Amino acid sequence: xxxxxxxxxxxxxxxxxxxxxxxxxxxxxxxxxxxxxxxxxxxxxxxxxxxxxxxxxxxxxxxxxxxxxxxxxxxxxxxxxxxxxxxxxxxxxxxxxxxxxxxxxxxxxxxxxxxxxxxxxxxxxxxxxxxxxxxxxxxxxxxxxxxxxxxxxxxxxx
Numbered sequence: 001x002x003x004x005x006x007x008x009x010x011x012x013x014x015x016x017x018x019x020x021x022x023x024x025x026x027x028x029x030x031x032x033x034x035x036x037x038x039x040x041x042x043x044x045x046x047x048x049x050x051x052x053x054x055x056x057x058x059x060x061x062x063x064x065x066x067x068x069x070x071x072x073x074x075x076x077x078x079x080x081x082x083x084x085x086x087x088x089x090x091x092x093x094x095x096x097x098x099x100x101x102x103x104x105x106x107x108x109x110x111x112x113x114x115x116x117x118x119x120x121x122x123x124x125x126x127x128x129x130x131x132x133x134x135x136x137x138x139x140x141x142x143x144x145x146x147x148x149x150x151x152x153x154x155x156x157x158x
Contacts, residue, residue: 008065015061018088019053025100033102040152056139060088063135067128080124087117104154111147118143 030046067080090113098107118140126133 004065004069007068008061011061011065011068012058014085015057015064015088018092019057022092022095025095029099029102034099037104037153038156040149040156043149043152052142056142059135060084060139063125063132066132066135067125070128074128076124076127080121080128083117083121083124087114087121090114090117098150104150104157108147108150108154111143111150115140115143115147 064081064084067077067084070077072078072081090110094107094110094114097103097110101107118136122133122136122140125136
């Protein structure tokens with residue numbers, strides 16, 4: 001029981017740590033660069049992103065926790081958690097490439113890789129725990145929408 005609680009705390013810390021790392025590149029560029037570029041008419045208002053990403057990181061943490069609880073003896077668990085950590089790293093790299101480097105074109109390439117890694121993570125999560133796979137579905141749906149928004153910014157600001 002205590003071990004499971006510790007695992008939940010660790011997955012929360014890892015996910016929200018990634019969120020914090022990505023925000024280091026994002027936040028300083030919102031008022032200046034991002035506010036000034038052309039965006040899709042479907043771009044949500046800025047206040048939407050914080051609550052959505054908070055919920056997504058929470059769901060990701062719970063999802064990873066459910067997988068980790070199954071134990072590291074299973075090769076599926078090891079692969080699933082490796083993919084999870086890899087996609088989390090690429091998620092941060094997207095923030096760096098889009099906001100930090102001001103490169104929507106590079107970020108679009110990164111988000112395609114991110115989308116594929118999320119898909120593979122979901123597949124492996126389902127092999128371990130169906131609920132953990134389902135908890136990742138809102139994330140891939142949001143990243144699908146974000147991919148469209150990213151491509152729109154790249155095309156509108158050439």
